[in-house]
Amino acid sequence: MRNTIATRLLSDLSTPGRRGASYPASDVPVEPLASLIPSAFLADAAPQLPELCEPEIVRHYVNLSTLNMSVDTHFYPLGSCTMKYNPKRHERLSRLPGIVDVHPYQADGSNQGMLELLYEMQQMLGEIAGLPAVSLQPAAGAHGELTALFVAAAYFRDKGEQRTKVVFPASAHGTNPASAAIAGFDCVELAPAGNGLVDLESLKRAVDQQTAVFMVTNPNTLGLFERQIDEIARVLHDAGGLVYIDGANMNAIMGITRPGDFGGDMMHYNVHKTFTGPHGAGGPGSGPIAVRDFLGPYLPGPIVTQSTASDGTTTYAQTTPAKSIGRVRAHFGNIGILVRGYCYLRTLGAAGVRAAAEDAILNANYLKALLADVLPAPHGPHCLHEFVASASGALKDRGISAMDIAKRLLDYGFHAPTVYFPLVVPEALMMEPTETESKETLDAFAETIAKILTEDPAELKLAPQTLPVSRPNDVQAARNPILKWTPCVKD
Numbered sequence: 245m246r247n248t249i250a251t252r253l254l255s256d257l258s259t260p261g262r263r264g265a266s267y268p269a270s271d272v273p274v275e276p277l278a279s280l281i282p283s284a285f286l287a288d289a290a291p292q293l294p295e296l297c298e299p300e301i302v303r304h305y306v307n308l309s310t311l312n313m314s315v316d317t318h319f320y321p322l323g324s325c326t327m328k329y330n331p332k333r334h335e336r337l338s339r340l341p342g343i344v345d346v347h348p349y350q351a352d353g354s355n356q357g358m359l360e361l362l363y364e365m366q367q368m369l370g371e372i373a374g375l376p377a378v379s380l381q382p383a384a385g386a387h388g389e390l391t392a393l394f395v396a397a398a399y400f401r402d403k404g405e406q407r408t409k410v411v412f413p414a415s416a417h418g419t420n421p422a423s424a425a426i427a428g429f430d431c432v433e434l435a436p437a438g439n440g441l442v443d444l445e446s447l448k449r450a451v452d453q454q455t456a457v458f459m460v461t462n463p464n465t466l467g468l469f470e471r472q473i474d475e476i477a478r479v480l481h482d483a484g485g486l487v488y489i490d491g492a493n494m495n496a497i498m499g500i501t502r503p504g505d506f507g508g509d510m511m512h513y514n515v516h517k518t519f520t521g522p523h524g525a526g527g528p529g530s531g532p533i534a535v536r537d538f539l540g541p542y543l544p545g546p547i548v549t550q551s552t553a554s555d556g557t558t559t560y561a562q563t564t565p566a567k568s569i570g571r572v573r574a575h576f577g578n579i580g581i582l583v584r585g586y587c588y589l590r591t592l593g594a595a596g597v598r599a600a601a602e603d604a605i606l607n608a609n610y611l612k613a614l615l616a617d618v619l620p621a622p623h624g625p626h627c628l629h630e631f632v633a634s635a636s637g638a639l640k641d642r643g644i645s646a647m648d649i650a651k652r653l654l655d656y657g658f659h660a661p662t663v664y665f666p667l668v669v670p671e672a673l674m675m676e677p678t679e680t681e682s683k684e685t686l687d688a689f690a691e692t693i694a695k696i697l698t699e700d701p702a703e704l705k706l707a708p709q710t711l712p713v714s715r716p717n718d719v720q721a722a723r724n725p726i727l728k729w730t731p732c733v734k735d
């Protein structure tokens with residue numbers, strides 16, 4: 245049955261005169277507002293606010309909150325997004341008064357604890373990356389990409405080199421070319437190779453003295469490790485260019501190998517993905533970048549530096565790198581997400597971080613094997629932390645598309661995988677179970693997909709049948725959102 249709760253606006257629920265609280269009559273003489281505030285700052289009329297009592301408001305928002313799927317309510321195998329469980333302990337710790345009550349304009353001397361935390365975060369991120377210079381500022385992965393490209397541009401400008409091109413493979417996340425274009429570079433896309441990996445020969449043809457950066461996700465968006473990454477880096481470095489590692493897939497390699505060790509010069513993290521910041525619905529994120537020492541002087545500031553006095557006391561200070569590109573965000577970006585990531589890293593430690601990556605890989609391969617007969621993944625035989633299955637067989641045989649499967653999964657209480665990305669796989673369903681899911685959950689998910697593939701294809705086109713909205717026109721929904729829900733389907 246279709247869920248129709250919480251589909252009215254607060255203004256629809258309003259009853260004139262209704263209040264959340266009633267106060268005793270005031271014994272203080274009433275002053276007209278105009279005698280307290282200059283008339284230029286007063287509105288002509290009071291705003292038309294909805295009038296409701298407290299339980300009405302609470303029910304409205306609690307019911308609304310149940311209309312969305314979340315990691316706390318459902319299995320959420322949204323490929324590329326690393327929707328792992330966010331431990332509640334991190335939420336508690338990040339709300340400690342010593343964390344939430346510090347002010348960024350406090351003098352450094354009164355803020356040593358927070359600066360120490362951020363310094364240690366810089367160190368840990370530098371260590372996991374194998375790239376020692378870190379800026380915590382960028383607000384998300386895409387912002388990290390843009391920031392790093394500005395850093396690269398400043399570096400080449402400083403060297404007096406004119407480099408105009410950024411190259412990326414066809415499997416790249418859409419943010420890669422978007423960041424390159426916004427940073428003022430020309431985008432060059434490599435033709436896809438049959439095995440899903442970068443084709444070295446087309447890379448060699450594309451890279452020249454005008455190439456500034458090659459952006460590559462490793463493991464890539466098919467969940468495959470670029471085995472020739474050393475060779476790829478050599479091609480770039482021989483031409484004087486830089487290698488950018490899109491670190492959105494760090495969940496597959498953290499603690500196992502490091503972008504700096506396999507030839508990367510710069511990378512971003514998605515702290516909200518890899519290190520358990522709650523995400524989805526647009527933020528807040530955190531996308532620190534890590535770069536080689538020679539690029540460190542161009543990073544945005546502030547950076548936390550540590551110094552030890554002769555008596556052994558350690559102090560932390562905020563500094564701006566010598567040739568900094570300037571700020572890309574106030575202070576240290578979204579500190580709340582950095583604190584959660586810090587909790588995650590300190591809780592797991594080096595061995596635990598590696599174990600998390602290994603379990604993520606195990607879960608993805610287990611799910612891939614369970615689905616091999618019904619929804620095969622064209623690339624393999626093994627994957628890292630995610631894989632891309634194709635519904636093109638189901639479409640050809642029974643008319644069931646990737647979208648039909650994704651929509652029907654919602655009726656069965658599973659969030660859909662990422663669909664139609666990467667573009668190199670037809671009818672793509674990109675699945676990333678993460679390490680935080682049990683075998684039972686993965687079994688149930690695979691059984692559900694197998695069942696959906698036996699259902700009536702005409703019925704599947706109507707899915708989901710249990711949610712208030714079924715299949716909005718995606719383009720219209722983004723361009724022309726209808727914020728007021730009106731029932732369009734009768735139960």
Ligand SMILES: *Cc1c(COP(=O)(O)O)cnc(C)c1O
Nearest residue numbers: 324384385386417419461492514
């Ligand atoms: C998520 C993602 C990004 C963008 O990161 P945001 O934090 O969402 O800005 C870039 N590349 C890949 C491969 C991603 O999965």
